[in-house]
Amino acid sequence: MDESSVTQKEDDVADKDVVVIFDTTLRDGEQSPGATLNVEEKLEIARQLSRLGVDICEAGFPIASQGDFDAVRRIAEEVGPLTEGRKSGQPMVIAGLARANETDIKRAYDAVKAAPRHRIHTFLATSDIHLQFKLKMDREECIDQVITAVTYAKTLCDDIEFSPEDAGRSDPDFLVQVLGEAIKAGATTLNIPDTVGYTTPEEFGGLIKYLIENTPNADKAVWSVHCHNDLGLATANTLAGVQNGARQMEVTLNGIGERAGNTSLEEVVMAIETRPQTYKVQTNIDTTQITRTSRMVSAYTGMVVQPNKAIVGANAFAHEAGIHQDGMLKNQQTYEIMRPETVGLSASKLVMGKHSGRHAFRVRLEEMGYDDLEEQELNAAFKRFKHLADKKKVVTDADIEAIIADEIYQPQEIWKLNHIQVSCGDHSMPTASVSLTGPDGKVYQDAALGTGPVDAVYEAVNRIVGVNNRLTEFMINAVTEGLDAIAETTIRIQPINDEAYGFNPQTNMPFSRTYSGHGASTDIVVASARAYISALNKMLAAQDEQSSEVSVTA
Numbered sequence: 001m002d003e004s005s006v007t008q009k010e011d012d013v014a015d016k017d018v019v020v021i022f023d024t025t026l027r028d029g030e031q032s033p034g035a036t037l038n039v040e041e042k043l044e045i046a047r048q049l050s051r052l053g054v055d056i057c058e059a060g061f062p063i064a065s066q067g068d069f070d071a072v073r074r075i076a077e078e079v080g081p082l083t084e085g086r087k088s089g090q091p092m093v094i095a096g097l098a099r100a101n102e103t104d105i106k107r108a109y110d111a112v113k114a115a116p117r118h119r120i121h122t123f124l125a126t127s128d129i130h131l132q133f134k135l136k137m138d139r140e141e142c143i144d145q146v147i148t149a150v151t152y153a154k155t156l157c158d159d160i161e162f163s164p165e166d167a168g169r170s171d172p173d174f175l176v177q178v179l180g181e182a183i184k185a186g187a188t189t190l191n192i193p194d195t196v197g198y199t200t201p202e203e204f205g206g207l208i209k210y211l212i213e214n215t216p217n218a219d220k221a222v223w224s225v226h227c228h229n230d231l232g233l234a235t236a237n238t239l240a241g242v243q244n245g246a247r248q249m250e251v252t253l254n255g256i257g258e259r260a261g262n263t264s265l266e267e268v269v270m271a272i273e274t275r276p277q278t279y280k281v282q283t284n285i286d287t288t289q290i291t292r293t294s295r296m297v298s299a300y301t302g303m304v305v306q307p308n309k310a311i312v313g314a315n316a317f318a319h320e321a322g323i324h325q326d327g328m329l330k331n332q333q334t335y336e337i338m339r340p341e342t343v344g345l346s347a348s349k350l351v352m353g354k355h356s357g358r359h360a361f362r363v364r365l366e367e368m369g370y371d372d373l374e375e376q377e378l379n380a381a382f383k384r385f386k387h388l389a390d391k392k393k394v395v396t397d398a399d400i401e402a403i404i405a406d407e408i409y410q411p412q413e414i415w416k417l418n419h420i421q422v423s424c425g426d427h428s429m430p431t432a433s434v435s436l437t438g439p440d441g442k443v444y445q446d447a448a449l450g451t452g453p454v455d456a457v458y459e460a461v462n463r464i465v466g467v468n469n470r471l472t473e474f475m476i477n478a479v480t481e482g483l484d485a486i487a488e489t490t491i492r493i494q495p496i497n498d499e500a501y502g503f504n505p506q507t508n509m510p511f512s513r514t515y516s517g518h519g520a521s522t523d524i525v526v527a528s529a530r531a532y533i534s535a536l537n538k539m540l541a542a543q544d545e546q547s548s549e550v551s552v553t554a
Contacts, residue, residue, distance in 0.1 A: 019272065019281045020248040021265065022191075022224065023049055024058040025297060026071075027097055028262055029252040035301040036513050038411060038541050042071045046079040046092075048296055051372075052289040053086055054265075056093040056248075058121060062111035063104045067542070072096050072111035080115025088284040093159065095119035100149035109156040119159040121191075122149050126164035126178055128171070139174060146178055147185050154186030161189040163226065168194035168203075172210055180216040189222045189248060190215075194237055197230030197260065205240030212245045224248035227263045229255060234263040239271055242279060253297040254305050254312065266290050266311040266343070274338050291344035292369040295401060299409035302490050302516020302535075304475060311343055314398075344369050352400070354389035358382055368397060370404060380407045391522055392484045402479045402486045406520040406530065411538045414439050415465055420529050422453040432456035434529070436464050454528045461529070465536060468496035472514055476524060487524040489531040491517050495539060515539040 026042050029035065037045070042059070049057050057079070059072040076094045083091050094115035096108035100122050112118035124135075124146055131137055137145070146162065153160045162182040164175055179190050192211065194204055208225065212218050225241035225248070227234040238249050255264030265285075272279045273287055294312040298305050307314040352364060361382050365373065373381070384403045389395050416437040424430040433447040434457060446463045450456030458471070473492040478485040494514045515538040519530025 016276070017247060017281045019242055019246075019283050020055045020222065020224075021053070021269070021283055021285055022056040022058065022095075022226075022248050022250045023054040023252065023265060024226075024250055024262065025049070025252040025256065025265075026075075027058040027060050028250075028258065029256040029297070029301070030060075031258045032256045032261070032301065032303060035256060035303055036515055036538065036542065037071075037300055038538065039067065039071045039074060040412065041300045041409075043074060043078060044409075045293075045297060045300060046075045047082070048289070048293050050079055050082045050092045051085055051286070052293050053088065053283075053285040054092055055088065055284055056095055056119065058095045058097060058250075059112070061097045063098065063107045069107065069111050072108075073114065076112045076115035076118060080112075080117065085286070086284070087286060091116050093117040093119050095121045095161065098122045098153075100124040100145050102149075102152055105149060105153045105156070109153075113157070117159070118157060119161055119189075120153045120157055121161040121163065122153055123163035123165050123191075123193075124149065125166050126175060127166035127169040129169065130166050143178055143181055147181050150182050150185035150187050158188070160187045161191055161224070162187040163191040163193050165193055166195040167192045168196065168199040168207070172207060172214075175211060176214045176216075179211060179218075183215070183217045183221050187221060189224055191224035191226050191248070191250060192241070192246075193226040193250075194228060194234075195226075197228035197234060199237060200231075200233060201236040201240035204237040205244040208241045208246050209244040222248050224250060225263075226250035228257065229260040229262065232260070234261070235267045235271070238263045238268050239279065242268075242272075242281060247281075254294055254303065254309070256297070256301065256303050264310070266294060270311050270338060270343065273342070287342050288344045289369060295405065296409060299405035299518055302492065302518055304477075304490055352385075352389070352395040353393060354386070356385075356389065356395075361385055364397075364400065365404075368400065373408070377408050388486070388522065396480050398479045399486050402488055402520040405488075405518060409518070410534055412541050414537045414540050415533055417529055417533045418443065420457055420460075420526065422456065422525055424453045424456070430456045432460045434460040434464065436461065436533075438464075453525050457525060457529045458532055461532060461536070467536060467540065469493045469536070469539065470496060474528075476527065479520070484522060486520050486522055487527045489519045489524070489527040491528070491531045491535055493517070493532075493535045493539060513542070515542070 026045060030037055046057055059075040060068045062069040062072050080094045081091055094112045096112045098104035098108035098120060105120055105122055108120050126142060131142055150160060150162055164170060164178055167175060192208060212223055223246045225238050225246045227237040249268055251265035251268060252262040253265050255261040269283055269285045272281055272283060291312060305312055381403055384407055388399060418435040418437055420432060420434050422432045430450050430453050435443060435445045438444055444464045446460050448456055448459035448463055450459050472494050476487055476489045479488055492514045515535045517531040517535025519527040519534060521527040
């Protein structure tokens with residue numbers, strides 16, 4: 001992009017309205033199957049969301065479990081006050097979700113109140129299908145409950161958000177009534193959710209415009225949109241809402257969330273960044289932090305980003321067709337509407353290999369956005385880098401990203417993998433021996449047979465750890481090209497239903513939670529073993545939290 005284009009772009013966004021970014025990765029995003037996060041992982045992601053410039057972080061659903069409450073409370077205490085590097089100059093608002101009842105609302109307030117800026121987000125369904133079949137109430141009862149809930153929330157804090165769940169399928173005139181009463185009761189943000197991803201951009205944009213024009217005292221609240229991707233329209237619907245007056249967008253990193261997911265933060269932010277003449281608004285997001293945040297969320301949740309995913313996919317800035325490559329060599333703008341650097345992908349000026357030292361490695365990490373690693377984390381990553389460099393002539397940025405994910409974005413280490421040894425072949429029985437260090441610091445060793453080398457390793461680990469579980473998903477892919485490429489393995493496991501791991505003592509119903517694990521190595525069997533230990537450690541660390549789970553329908 002030439003200098004005149006940059007100047008024009010800056011002029012285009014000057015004095016534009018700011019669209020507030022409400023990130024719900026830690027609440028709605030974590031509801032994705034297998035995306036279970038522990039408290040420390042949530043804290044790390046929340047810190048990164050603050051660096052990214054997110055205005056509001058919905059840190060969780062505090063009533064759902066003691067673990068969720070503790071995570072939201074710690075985020076409020078430790079991340080809520082942070083302001084360093086934020087474009088807005090203000091700390092991130094920490095929000096907690098609550099159903100429209102006093103118990104939920106009080107629990108949410110207790111979790112977020114330590115943050116300098118905090119919000120209670122309460123919701124109640126308004127579509128006839130939800131009122132009739134889920135809530136068993138009529139419209140008048142719905143309005144009364146909204147008034148009671150918002151009024152009570154307002155006695156606890158000033159920043160109140162109300163969402164009429166399934167607004168996309170609700171009667172617009174009834175929504176006008178409900179939202180008018182919510183404003184009167186003290187709501188400062190009105191969020192309009194397309195909960196099941198049913199609407200089209202024209203419909204949803206028209207709904208936002210109608211509500212703003214017809215709701216009494218509409219100017220006293222910030223209007224927000226929360227869209228789901230069941231028809232692949234979440235980004236389009238969200239942007240249609242912005243064009244029709246919404247000034248808050250509810251999003252998740254990588255678009256993760258229930259079913260087909262939520263509106264993707266990176267997509268709507270970069271659409272606004274790239275097309276300021278169309279949307280005539282701006283955000284407080286530091287777009288250079290997008291790639292790093294995306295990869296952190298992917299590593300912690302175990303949800304792999306598809307290669308062709310907009311903005312953050314591996315192929316987002318790749319060009320293979322000859323005519324594209326020719327155009328790119330002549331002028332980048334022929335086939336790139338945004339520069340990779342704007343989302344945190346910068347071209348490396350350093351060739352990393354076995355002769356590269358610690359300083360060069362640190363500089364490369366800083367160029368890639370990892371400028372806040374603790375000394376212990378840097379040492380662990382550098383050790384893995386040198387080990388990899390002995391096997392590969394050139395270590396790419398993708399390799400370094402895999403190292404960071406495998407060393408830094410890992411759960412609490414309850415069991416540690418020391419080494420494995422495998423014997424297999426087309427006319428032999430796959431056999432694996434495994435050495436682990438346990439939570440008591442002792443070294444445990446065992447061996448097992450399996451249907452293949454990975455199965456043999458998992459059987460040996462199971463003999464040592466003694467945790468009943470089933471493997472529900474196994475994925476492996478090469479990070480780069482070539483026979484010496486790093487293999488990244490992502491797996492999911494689910495506890496077998498038993499008293500220790502599988503049942504909620506309050507409901508006597510089996511848990512359906514799954515736990516993901518991530519591992520990387522030039523040896524696919526080692527990568528698979530690392531991923532399995534990672535998943536087991538997550539599951540074991542969640543035992544205490546599981547005993548506090550309650551069934552929440554929202």
